[in-house]
Structures are given as C-alpha cells and as structure tokens.
Amino acid sequence: MLRDIIIIGSGLSGLSAALAFSHYLTPLIPDLRITIFELHPVPSTSGGALSLSPVALRHFDHLGILDELEEYGPESGVDVDAVEIFSSRTGKQISYLDFSGKHGLGYGDAETGRRYKARRVMRINLSLAMIAATEKRGNIKMVFGKKFLKAEQLEDEDRIEVHFQDGSQATGHLLLGCDGVWSATRRKFIDPGRDAKYTGFSLVQGTVKTASLKVKPHFRNSSMNLSKNGSLLITFHEKQHQEIFTSAMVECREESVKDHTELDKWKRDLINESLRKEISSRFKDSVIPFVREVATSPEVDWMMYPIYQVPLGGKWYTQRAILLGDAAHAMLPRDESAAFAIDDTILLARIISNHIDYPLETSFQVYDSLRRADIAHAFKDSAKLWQRRNTDAGPIETWFRERLIPFQIKHEMKFKSAEQFEGLRFEQSFVVVFA
Structure with missing residues (x-):
C-alpha cells in the first residue's frame, strides 16, 4: 500500500519530488496524499542565479513548472544559447558551452517536439514557480516551521512515523x-555518521545593476572568464538584461567561513x-574591460556560501525511506547541478510507478x-x-590550460549531446529495467 508520502524539505528536490510523484502515481493511486514539511517558516530567498540545463527544463516542462515560471515575465530567467569562455590573459574567446544545438533552436524532446536551451534564473523565482505548480495539484500540501527530530518504522505496519x-x-x-x-533525515535516521564535509571552497557571488557599469558586456548572455587565479562567471539572469549576476569559487579555511551568515551586520x-x-x-x-569593472565595482553586494559535500558511498535508503538530491550526494557545483536533484526525483517516481505492486525496497534497489x-x-x-580552475598557475601553466579548454569542452559536449540533451540516457535506463 502506498497512499501517504512525507517529504522533508521544500528545496528544489523536495518540490520536484512532490510534483513528480503526483504526476506519475496519481493515475495509479487516486487517493494519493503528499505532504512537504519545511524547517523554515517561509520559503527561502537565499541563493543566486541557477543554471538550468536543457535536461532540467525538459523535466520542468513535463511537470508544469515551466509554465508557472513563464508567468514571471522578465524575471523568469534568460535563455542561454551558450556560455562563452574567455581568457582574461588575452581577452580572446577560448571556447563555448553550446546549448543551441545544430540548428540554433535548442535540444529536442522526441515526445512533444518542444526544444530547450539552457536558462539562467534566480533561485527564489524558480522556487516560487515550483510552489505555484504544487498548489495546482489537489494532493500536495506544504507545512512550514517543522524541524525533523526523528523517524521510526512502525512495527507490524507498512507505515513510517516522523x-x-x-x-x-x-x-x-x-x-x-x-x-x-x-x-537531518540522513544524519538522524537513514545513515547516521555520514556528515557533510567542507570542500575547502566557498562560492562568492553577487549582483549589480547593468546601468551602474560604464563598459558594455563582452558576451551575449553568459560568460566564464578564466585567469591564472581562478574563473569569474558573469551572466545576465533576466530577459531585459538589467542586472548582472557574478560568482567565483575561492579557497578558504573552514574556520574563516563557518557561521558567517549569523554574524552582526557590521561584521x-x-x-x-x-x-x-x-x-x-x-x-x-584582466585585459577584458568588463571583467575588470565588475571585479572592482563597489556596487556589487558580495555574499559567501561555503560549499560542503556528502562523501560518496553510504546508505541512501531504509525499508520505507530514501534520500534524494543533496541529502544523498551533495557535491561541488557544476553546470547541471540542479538537473541531478530533479533527475533523482523523476527517476524514482517512475521506477515506483512501474513497480507499484512490489515492496518499496525493490524500487529503491x-x-x-x-x-x-552516474x-x-x-x-x-x-x-x-x-x-583545475582554481589552483593558481604561472604563465606557462595558464597558457597550457587555455589550450586544453576547447578539447575538454568538445569531449563534455559530445557526451551530453549524445546522452543527456536528447533525453536518450534517461529513456534507455527504463528500456533496460522495464523491457
């Protein structure tokens, strides 16, 4: 029996899990009830501009999130044809991450014929769009201000109590x-002792009004600017290009960044x-004027976010509980980080829907x-x-790194185009399992 689903956390993975399970299981379980319990009293407004890959946008479209996001107009994010990669040493474009495809229209969904590029959007707007999508589902409820304490499997029952x-x-x-x-679900119930570890890196990010900058941008929508001291992302995040989002990864000692968000204003x-x-x-x-201006502008309100990760291995599930997204496998950010959490939820929802008459542990396995x-x-x-990006380098090593970038990008994009963007890897997984 599977009727009541409890979700701990209302971040991207929690919201997408609710929508995915509602989408795939409601036809099989008409009286399905899904409840999201969130620690904070209101939706979080923290975080910067997320990069959504074509895969993530395809998922969002299927779950009704993309339509809700479009309601935000200019704030629904900016489509990204490509992330242009520049050398701060020479000012030249080294390479680019292409998201427009062979004909410049994006990557296609074989089922619907829709095509998707990448998108850059502020996390708060995406979260609100996802919440709006859950509100249109009659079987999803959100409860705020609930701090997880413990969970236990009820004896002689097919239920779990939180x-x-x-x-x-x-x-x-x-x-x-x-x-x-x-x-807390991982640390207090599913896999006690597997704690998050500081990576040694912190993400430094901020926003600045485009009008406050004197120099014109050197890119169309999004850029990564490499130097001997790391890389600086500079990108638009809304359709009218009125604001710039920028971020860089820096190495910091853990004692320097711990609890920094709890400090007094003057600190x-x-x-x-x-x-x-x-x-x-x-x-x-940097020889690129726009990079110099953004990096030195007093108008940028910089914030720091220490990056922690969850060590590989460990338990992901028990008899009736499973970890998804960062709770299971938090890692250093990459271009499709958001898609990993969304993939988790959709994959699990589809597996359970295809194994609806089997014990949950079968689906978990x-x-x-x-x-x-993966x-x-x-x-x-x-x-x-x-x-590789953030280790200081001398002139020769910097030159060598820049020469390698096009080959690395070509290899990555060949893999993604063949398996991810066209949706083949995801669908093939189900052919193997459910054929």
Missing part, C-alpha cells in the same frame, strides 16, 4: 529525505569588503543500481573541475 521538534507527528507509507546537504559588512578585495585582486588585471554510478562519476568530475 516526529518534529514541536511535538507533532506525521505518518506515511513513504518518507523522502530532500532536506539538503545538512539533511557582514567587513566580510563583504574583504570579499570585494579578494575578487578584485584575482581579476583586476533498482534506483540505486541505476543512479549510483553520481560517483559526476562527483569526481566536479572535484577535478574546480581543482
């Missing part, structure tokens, strides 16, 4: 832990100024067998990517 700090409880047939890198202001100096020192010598190798590959690739 306890919250305020003394309330909830019971369901399936528990989805979608509560992020600091997952946060000091950190902001320190971050401005750090970014300026890294990119002020199938999911694990299909997902774990996650391990992405985890290791992300670590290599940021170590």
